[in-house]
Amino acid sequence: xxxxxxxxxxxxxxxxxxxxxxxxxxxxxxxxxxxxxxxxxxxxxxxxxxxxxxxxxxxxxxxxxxxxxxxxxxxxxxxxxxxxxxxxxxxxxxxxxxxxxxxxxxxxxxxxxxxxxxxxxxxxxxxxxxxxxxxxxxxxxxxxxxxxxxxxxxxxxxxxxxxxxxxxxxxxxxxxxxxxxxxxxxxxxxxxxxxxxxxxxxxxxxxxxxxxxxxxxxxxxxxxxxxxxxxxxxxxxxxxxxxxxxxxxxxxxxxxxxxxxxxxxxxxxxxxxxxxxxxxxxxxxxxxxxxxxxxxxxxxxxxxxxxxxxxxxxxxxxxxxxxxxxxxxxxxxxxxxxxxxxxxxxxxxxxxxxxxxxxxxxxxxxx
Numbered sequence: 001x002x003x004x005x006x007x008x009x010x011x012x013x014x015x016x017x018x019x020x021x022x023x024x025x026x027x028x029x030x031x032x033x034x035x036x037x038x039x040x041x042x043x044x045x046x047x048x049x050x051x052x053x054x055x056x057x058x059x060x061x062x063x064x065x066x067x068x069x070x071x072x073x074x075x076x077x078x079x080x081x082x083x084x085x086x087x088x089x090x091x092x093x094x095x096x097x098x099x100x101x102x103x104x105x106x107x108x109x110x111x112x113x114x115x116x117x118x119x120x121x122x123x124x125x126x127x128x129x130x131x132x133x134x135x136x137x138x139x140x141x142x143x144x145x146x147x148x149x150x151x152x153x154x155x156x157x158x159x160x161x162x163x164x165x166x167x168x169x170x171x172x173x174x175x176x177x178x179x180x181x182x183x184x185x186x187x188x189x190x191x192x193x194x195x196x197x198x199x200x201x202x203x204x205x206x207x208x209x210x211x212x213x214x215x216x217x218x219x220x221x222x223x224x225x226x227x228x229x230x231x232x233x234x235x236x237x238x239x240x241x242x243x244x245x246x247x248x249x250x251x252x253x254x255x256x257x258x259x260x261x262x263x264x265x266x267x268x269x270x271x272x273x274x275x276x277x278x279x280x281x282x283x284x285x286x287x288x289x290x291x292x293x294x295x296x297x298x299x300x301x302x303x304x305x306x307x308x309x310x311x312x313x314x315x316x317x318x319x320x321x322x323x324x325x326x327x328x329x330x331x332x333x334x335x336x337x338x339x340x341x342x343x344x345x346x347x348x349x350x351x352x353x354x355x356x357x358x359x360x361x362x363x364x365x366x367x
Contacts, residue, residue, distance in 0.1 A: 013144055016120035016207070017061050020107055021049060021128035022069025022097060027256045029333050030342045031310060032071075037255075038128035039074040041293045041311070043264045044279030048254060049075065049128045053083045054276040056126070059136040063091040065114055066128075067107045072096055082277075103220035112214070115207070123210055125222070127201035131263050132251035133244035133273035136202075142174075142239055143204040149235035150209070150227065152176065153202035155251045156240075162186035162196035164255065166223045168231075168238060170197060176236040181223035199223065200241065200251055209235070246272040258336030261308050264291050288322070307332075310342040319346075 025037025032040065038049035056064060064087065068075050076094055084092055093114065101107040108115070108125060115123060122144065124136060134153070143151035154168065167186040169178045179199075180186065186196050203222060210226075219225040230236035241249040250272035254260040266272050268281060284291050288305040292298055295311035302315045305322030309315060321328055322339055331349040333340040 013121045014119065015061075015122045015124050015140055015204075016115045016118040017056070017064040017124045017126065018108055018111060018115065019052060019056075019064055019066045019126045019128050020104055020201075021066050021075055022072070022101060022107065023127075023129045024070040025129065025255060027335075028260065029257065029335070030340060030344070031257075031260075031308075034071055036068065036071045036075060039071075039078065040254075040260070042131065042254070042260070043267050043275055043291075044277070044284045045294055046275055046277050046279070047074075047078060048131065049079070050082070050276035051131050051133070051273075052126055052128050053079070053086075054274070055132070055134050055136065057083070057086045059134075061124075061136070062088040064093070065111050066092065066094045067097050067101070067111055068094060069097045069099075069101050069107070072098065103224075104222045105214060105226055106220040108210075109214050109219075112211070116211075121207055123203075123205045123207050125203040125205065129255070130201065130251060130253050131273070132200070132241070134202075134241060134251075138242070139202070139239045140204050143237065146174075146237050148175075148237040149206050149213075149230045149233070151204045151237040151239050152227065153200040154197050154238040154240050155200055155249060156189070156192070156195050157198050159186055159188045159194050159196045162198050164253070165196075165198035166227065167196050167198050170238040174238045174240075175234065176227075176231050176238050179227050179231045179236070181221075181228075197238065197240075199227070201253075203227075244273050246270065248272065256335050257308060257333070257340050258338040261289070261291055261306070261338045265289060290322070304341075306337050307339045307341055310340065312343040313341055313346060314343075315341070315346070 021038045023037040025032040040048050042048050079094060080092060095111060100110055139153060163182060163184060163186050166179060166181045167183055168176045170176050189195050189197050213226055213229060241251055243249055252263040254263050286292055286298055286304055290304040290307040292309040293311045296309040296313040298309055298315040299317040301317035302319045307321055328339055331345055
């Protein structure tokens with residue numbers, strides 16, 4: 001089976017695409033205890049992975065490898081059912097890599113036979129766990145025109161938030177002059193104080209260069225190994241994310257509960273990007289900056305502020321959350337200003353919380 005995406009004949013190159021969808025997402029805590037981060041719901045029935053899948057369809061990519069790893073069952077069911085019809089027959093190849101991959105580059109290495117068999121001249125590597133809108137074709141064309149070994153998609157974030165990313169400095173032509181993977185003290189863009197240029201986890205590689213670089217079995221990660229190698233050789237380029245639907249670029253790594261909630265709120269009034277599968281706001285927005293995931297029910301008299309309500313929750317009318325930090329800390333998980341409420345947390349609260357006197361009287365009457 002070919003996994004090559006053929007560009008128009010006049011361009012003279014082809015691209016093999018691999019989507020890395022194995023992330024555990026440990027900072028999302030209970031939400032990813034048994035579910036891969038890309039499979040987490042976002043703004044209704046969307047899942048985080050759907051943004052990248054929609055971008056692939058938008059970019060005309062008809063064949064792709066999907067490399068899963070942690071808790072892959074949902075993705076193995078969801079991707080063919082939701083997206084299979086948008087790809088060529090048998091064009092969506094999903095590979096279960098549970099326990100196999102030691103890093104991002106290692107995931108590509110272990111799927112190299114399929115990439116090599118494609119005959120592609122370039123390799124597009126995508127991350128499955130970000131919220132953004134992008135057509136990959138202009139980036140691929142810019143990469144081919146530059147003659148670089150690798151091109152990284154890049155966006156600008158607040159410098160204070162940049163320590164969770166690969167941070168780069170590029171010249172006016174886009175050539176990357178320095179690169180630091182998740183630095184404790186990230187540098188700012190020289191002419192933009194307080195802002196940093198970071199990697200989006202999207203790469204276009206020259207396939208021959210990538211094959212040579214990965215022959216050393218110790219190379220396991222793009223950010224720690226391959227990108228620094230290309231930067232040292234002056235062979236790495238950056239490509240800034242262009243404006244999307246809202247007239248501005250939008251990319252979010254929803255790796256924390258706080259980021260997951262705030263990104264969903266971004267889509268309420270002035271959507272910064274297209275939701276792959278739009279749903280009625282009332283299906284997931286609870287008011288007071290709180291969101292509910294599919295499968296959760298919330299009584300209209302409950303008072304929730306800055307909360308995420310996980311699937312399976314049944315929130316009763318008497319629940320007040322997000323108003324008393326000490327009380328919240330007894331029962332729920334907090335990330336920044338965000339509270340996570342799960343079924344297990346509600347059960348524990350019901351079992352241990354002192355019951356009001358009128359409830360106890362009622363229980364004695366019915367005993």
